[in-house]
Amino acid sequence: MSRTAEEIGRTELGPRPLPPLGEYRAATDLSYVDTVLDNGLRVVAVRQSTVPMVEVRLRVPFAGAEPRHAATAEVLSATLLTGTATRDRVGVDTELALVGGELGASVDPEVLSVGGNALADGLDTLLGVLADALTGAVHRDDEVAGERARLIERISIAGSQPSVIARKALQKHRYGDHPFTREMPEAEDVAQVGAEDVRALHRAAVLPRGSVLVLVGDVEPGTAVAAARAAFAGWTAEASAAVLPPLPELTPGDLLLVDRPGAVQSQFRLSAQSIVRTDPRYPALQLANLAFGGMFSSRLVENIREDKGYTYHARSYSEFTPDGATLLIDTDTASDVTGGALREIRAELARMVATPPDAAELETVREYAIGTLLIATSSQGGLASQIAALAMLGLGVEYLLGQPGRLKAVTVAEVAAAAAEFFAPGRFTGVIVGDAAKLGSLRELGGVTFP
Incomplete structure (x- = not known):
């Protein structure tokens, strides 16, 4: 016979006493380096040696005012890791797999995000593959066509979901046509995105200055920063990554x-x-x-x-x-x-x-x-x-x-x-x-x- 939570929590002498909460203890073994490389990329490296792995998080400000920016950006993120001049999609996946690694990309109205991990001794390989994608992704015509079709299908399905409809309505009500509201591109805009559009956006907007790279794992912070400096030496640009313009303050109302x-x-x-x-x-x-x-x-x-x-x-x-x-x-x-x-x-x-x-x-x-x-x-x-x-x-x-x-x-x-x-x-x-x-x-x- 099942018992209620209240019955389980009581004894003949009354409620079971809860154990006291432990005191918060600051992480005493957390060492880190927070610096900016010559190309303007901020690198935050933190040692946390719980397992022999390393995590990578790259955030590139990726705002755009052009109406079709969201559509092009989505296709760009989907094809960023599908091949470069020296690695095709299989080559990228194989090289990462050899160090127990993986990488994935996504985008929203504010940032292009790349995240993944690998064995700690595979950090150089992980950063090398990432740097190659940032500087040499080719966004092949067939890859763009395939990802574009898949994206249109996902948008069509998501567009009928009540939560998506509500979010779009809230964003429009709050901020009108501000670029921040374009969290999901329109399917008709995605259908017009070509491979050259994606390559042009990559050249213009995937920039190190103003971006952030975070490395956390079983590696000395100084060593991680040195690895990032070597890997991203060829990722340079005078311009800074594009940030969204400020949003208007909300006006209370009906x-x-x-x-x-x-x-x-x-x-x-x-x-x-x-x-x-x-x-x-x-x-x-x-x-x-x-x-x-x-x-x-x-x-x-x-x-x-x-x-x-x-x-x-x-x-x-x-x-x-x-x-x-x-x-x-x-x-x-x-x-x-x-x-x-x-x-x-x-x-x-x-x-x-x-x-x-x-x-x-x-x-x-x-x-x-x-x-x-x-x-x-x-x-x-x-x-x-x-x-x-x-x-x-x-x-x-x-x-x-x-x-x-x-x-x-x-x-x-x-x-x-x-x-x-x-x-x-x-x-x-x-x-x-x-x-x-x-x-x-x-x-x-x-x-x-x-x-």
């Missing part, structure tokens, strides 16, 4: 209802202006957000998932944008409870302001924040990805090492101030995507613009 006839669910995507990681208020905001909707036992989840049963999934989180940040709330609900879900979301926002986390709630989210950070950075891959994300914001290893201390120092009063400043319901705007014919109850709540 939610926009985006009609999706026949939909059985409604997608909520709410957003408000926030602050960057270097703002002294950010640690308090991070903890306030965890209490509101940033973890499974948060207030929002307890209300609209556990208590009301309106949704299976709900969350709030920070999104860091060019020169700024936003706070987002998203959830999906059945059409017939859309009005109730909106009412409860607004109520939870108001409750965050009126009744901010007390000392006990603060300690819970603080331990969660520090614990998840430790987990995220415990592996070489996790640490490399964390550092790469911070590096694109102008930060480094020292910021990551100092974050637990900043979280520990946050007071109840600081969290209350962050809750009052950033969670007021009137600060938000956003979209609800659903069948407008089924959502008449939203008119009674107000603050929703119908199509």
Whole structure:
């Protein structure tokens, strides 16, 4: 016979006591070098010798204002590692396999990303293959044609997904036609991309100056930097990699209802202006957000998932944008409870302001924040990805090492101030995507613009 979690957690003498949480211990064996090479490439090399591997993360600012830039960039990322003048696709894969390695590329409106790993003693090979792709990728006609066809098929499938429709609607509502909104190219634009378009974009935009290379693994930082310097000596350019122009600040206002006839669910995507990681208020905001909707036992989840049963999934989180940040709330609900879900979301926002986390709630989210950070950075891959994300914001290893201390120092009063400043319901705007014919109850709540 099965027992509930409450029954398992109790004894004849009462609830089982939880073991005390361990003290956070800083990584004492973490040595690193953070430098800029002569070609303008920033290299961050960190020794973490948990396994005899090395992780690589390359981030190249890759913004473009031209309407078809997103389409060309997607094809470029898909064919970047398919061959150079000296290695074909099989040659690239074989050389990496001989050192237990792999590389993959992707792109978004901000950056071209390349990531992978190899055995630590294969670092020179890993960097050599990467450097060859950056300086000598040929983007062969047949490779471009094949990846273009696959990309068009993926776009066609993704374009019908409710989450994709909601994200596109939110981006347009927030930022209009800013290049940051072009997270997925249009299929018709991809169909027009030719191999020469891809090669031209590569020559013009795959540049070292302003880019970041992160190396984490069982290798001395100085040795890793020397290997990068040798590998990328031929990757040069006078120009800098292109960054996105700043985004306009969000204007609070009504939610926009985006009609999706026949939909059985409604997608909520709410957003408000926030602050960057270097703002002294950010640690308090991070903890306030965890209490509101940033973890499974948060207030929002307890209300609209556990208590009301309106949704299976709900969350709030920070999104860091060019020169700024936003706070987002998203959830999906059945059409017939859309009005109730909106009412409860607004109520939870108001409750965050009126009744901010007390000392006990603060300690819970603080331990969660520090614990998840430790987990995220415990592996070489996790640490490399964390550092790469911070590096694109102008930060480094020292910021990551100092974050637990900043979280520990946050007071109840600081969290209350962050809750009052950033969670007021009137600060938000956003979209609800659903069948407008089924959502008449939203008119009674107000603050929703119908199509």
